[in-house]
Amino acid sequence: MLAFYTLFLLLSFIIVGTKADYTFTSPAAGQTFAASSPITIKFEDDGGIPAMTEITSTQVLLCTGSNSAISCFSDNLVGTFTPSESKTSYEANLASLTSLGSNGRYFFQFYSVGSGGTTIHYTERFTLTGMTGTTKATDGGDTTPPTGSNSFNTGNDDDSVITKSNTIPYLSQTGRIRYAPMQMQPGSKVTHALTASRRFPTSSVTYFTDYTLRAYAITTKTPSWSYTISQAPNWVATLPSPTGYYAASEALKRTINAKSKRGYVDL
Template structure:
């Protein structure tokens, strides 16, 4: 009985490891796990992972520097290097614009790519490394996330193409608030589920001048003929509000109803 359970456990473990391996797509060969980087430049090198999609299939990617834990709510992107990256070149020298945006805690940092490919979005993470010349501090949430970190592994890959069930969202549910899915421009998303950014809070004043689009327009097709393929998107999920709204009841008494000749005139039309 013990031998049978051991074989079953070993089979499940091997299957899990194989599944995780096939989810790889964009791999980071630099910086190395546990590396200590001095100065304000990070030499980043991409490599093609063993799984789908191929690095050549990505149309663009967003590259960010993140700090914190491995859970979605325990780390934050503190710097975006590019939001229109091109993977035709495997090397990317990333420049940190300010050394005050974070601390120098050991293995606090990792890189995140949000890649767009036919069929969906793929989010990859690098191993952890240290930026020893940073002079800033982290937020309490990031500090709490780092307290739970051991080792140099970053968060797990979120591959909606190789692992479509990750893209499935139950009715009434949503991706993590502020998650990387919402940071991909809507017109660049290709999966069956699209993610829209948080609605902008209404201003206190409305002006008729200087209005501009917050996001660029996207292409659309009008489905007029029968027999045409169904549109790819099946659902759009909007990011949750991170601000609160308070409503107040007006305390000014309403104006009284007219009682003069105008009221008598209006009463004629009651029917």
């Protein structure tokens, strides 16, 4: 039971915190790379805010340090690119940055800018060899990436993103957030056949077969109502009080009768 509760808390945290543009799939934690060779950073759009098309540019920085003391070489960018819905990777060339730090643990920062704000995301930590600098590369004992940030103004954009995503069949969507059509307002009568039938295909489910440090949680969002409900006072006259009943306070004045279904003798 304790294990289930812990898993529930973890999934809840991830579901709440999935509002992001980038989800990294590579490099994996603990991988080792030679700084002289390009490193492929693989990512996917998790469907949250902002959409890739809302980002003007993304800067890639090389960073080291613990989660509480992040040190990025901001004066020496790895590179800059413009995201798109079809772009799923970035080739990081570190050959010109080998003199910035020593061999050790590093990670990449993606700093994205758009008209709605900025986002920051971090990859898993990896080990670099062939570095010749004096800045000590360390993870500070942390085994998970630093927490990113998202300052994009969501406002009413959430519903617009959901509405656009509804044009993609649910089973064809990817990412940690999926979007489903809104439940339609019921009509005044039933026109469907009175025999039950499945309108949509069932979705598959897969389970983890090995331990993993980060759960991959999926949640579904639906848009807000597209209709309004008209409300007005009910001007119909009230009905008279029912007969044959009495207030609860009246029970104290009545005689208990075990044979009575109500437990009291009617007056």
